[in-house]
Amino acid sequence: MPSRVELAVEMSQSESPIRTMFDVQRTAIKQSQQLFEQGLAAQRNVDAMALTGLEGQASLQRQQLEFAQAASHGYVSAAAALLPSDDTEAHRAIDETFDQLKATHAEFYDALERDLERDLNAATGLAEDVETALDEQTEQFLELTASIEEQTVENVDEFSSRLDEQLERTRELQTRLADQLERQTDDIEALLEQQADQIETFQQQLAEQTETGLQQIPVQGRDEPHTKIETDPEHTLEAIEGIDADVREELADAGIATIDDLTRAGADAVAEATDISEDRATEWIEQAEA
Template sequence: MFDVQRTALKQSQQLFKQGLATQRTVDTMALTGLKGQESLQRQQLEVAQAATRGYVSATTALLPGDEPSDAYRTIDETFGRLKTTHAEFYDALEQELERDVDSATELSSEFVDALDEQTDQLLEMSHTVEDRTVQNVDELSGQLREQLERTQELQDELEEQLETQTGDVADLLERQAEQVDQFQQQLEAQAEDVTQQLQNQQIEAQTTIATDPEHTLESIEGIDDDVREQLSDAGIATIDDLVRADAETVSEAAEVSTSDAEEWIEQAEA
């Protein structure tokens, strides 16, 4: 990357110098062309002067007695002034153009010197930045290697601790599983005992209720053996069952009127 930047800087420098050299060549060619133009116009003035003298000579030849010397003198003086003015104009123009060329050359030379100096500074700066970058990269690489080594050491330690803790956890889980099995067996045994006791108590209570006249439906007037059997099939076997039932359920179960069922419930409640 740095080599590409330096190459680009040098190429830009060379291209600009070539552009300045081309401009100086164009200015020099313009000055040369100006001198050629001056020479050509000078020749044209000479031709015009000669042509004018020829015209005057031909004219005076047609007019006997006239001497062309005065006319020649006037023509020569007039063209002399034209030539002087022409020469002064082109001298001034050439001087101005030469001064511009010299100024441009001086400025371009100064600019080229400044460009060379700045380019050298940029190249030197590029080398400095490159050296610092390489140094920083080396330092960063070293730090990364150290960090990776420390990370690997920590990973090894964690794996060792994990293996140790995994063995301890496995033993702990095995002991806890054994304790859970024992506790579950105890709960199952206790549940069986409680279930058996409840069943015994329920059988005893049902036996007591079934044999106690105060709890059977025999004490209800109007309920005979057939009706008791019908009500028992419907889940109404005791006074308490009858109290908890509603008149419609009792009437449907015993196939009696609702008023009879209500009367039986009132007797049970009393």
């Protein structure tokens, strides 16, 4: 199972999520820009259609005036045919009236068209200014986004490199620790084996020494000890008055074989070993010390 450091390295080494995030952001910005520009273009088309509609309406009304003028002339001509009279003046009056109506109509629609064109030009200019500003700001924002993207990718690469180095150092440390632990384990096992051998040797020596010591200690209840305690004749207990062979044997059983042993033993130990009074034992010790 990968560690947290390895997972972080794998995530940092993959640039796809970061690139994808910035690509999505740029796409969204460009789509918003395109939608806004399409809205401006649609508005311009609506304004152009309004101007075209106004021109069509003016042309239609002009045709209606022409038709009304012709109808008026026809009505006057028909009336003159029924009632013989001079209709020249009537026709002239009709032409003057309709000429004035046509002039007024033309002035009205010319003024209306000029106002609409002025408004359309102003709206178009404003839309172009807005579109130009939007293009510039979008371009600047995209450049800034690209710079941020490069910086982010660079930071991610640096972070990934540091994580790689840290992971490599961690692996090396783990390897060194494992080797050191293995060496220490081997050393401990060797030391334990050595100590076990030493303990076994010591036990063997102790057993041999114990067996040797037991062989040198006289066995009570027997006439003769396993090993006779040899002492310097000048320091034996034979020089002490009152200590005969039986007493010397009793003292030897208690580990008192020489005059030096007697002086070091103490009256109570001597009395206990030979079943005599401490006063008597004190006298023997005083003789030994003399």
